[in-house]
Amino acid sequence: MKRAPDAACLYCQHPEDTAEHTIFDCAYWDPLRLPVKMFVGNRNITTGDVQDLLCGPSDVPFSENDRIRAASKRATQSFYDMVDNILSCKEHDERIAETERKANAVAAAPTD
Numbered sequence: 323m324k325r326a327p328d329a330a331c332l333y334c335q336h337p338e339d340t341a342e343h344t345i346f347d348c349a350y351w352d353p354l355r356l357p358v359k360m361f362v363g364n365r366n367i368t369t370g371d372v373q374d375l376l377c378g379p380s381d382v383p384f385s386e387n388d389r390i391r392a393a394s395k396r397a398t399q400s401f402y403d404m405v406d407n408i409l410s411c412k413e414h415d416e417r418i419a420e421t422e423r424k425a426n427a428v429a430a431a432p433t434d
């Protein structure tokens with residue numbers, strides 16, 4: 323994300339609007355995290371979950387392999403979709419905010 327490192331979050335005014343804040347912490351995006359929460363026991367997703375979400379659990383009994391692999395694929399897709407949704411919505415909002423900033427700058431400019 324191309325943002326100044328000191329920019330505050332557009333949605334919750336958290337002082338550091340980092341990718342980690344956006345994907346895992348910002349309350350504004352909670353509804354988009356719901357489908358992924360299902361795969362981690364209905365709790366908040368953390369950076370520590372990413373490896374399991376992308377690669378599947380490491381200790382799977384051989385007899386459970388196919389079932390776990392299918393669930394793991396769904397978890398991975400769900401995580402990709404969540405990240406994609408959050409970042410697309412955020413980019414959209416940032417473009418609107420930028421347009422408004424420019425419009426306000428034009429409106430505030432002295433006109434001789």
Ligand SMILES: [Zn+2]
Pocket residue numbers: 331332333334335336343347348349350
């Ligand atoms: Zn936030």
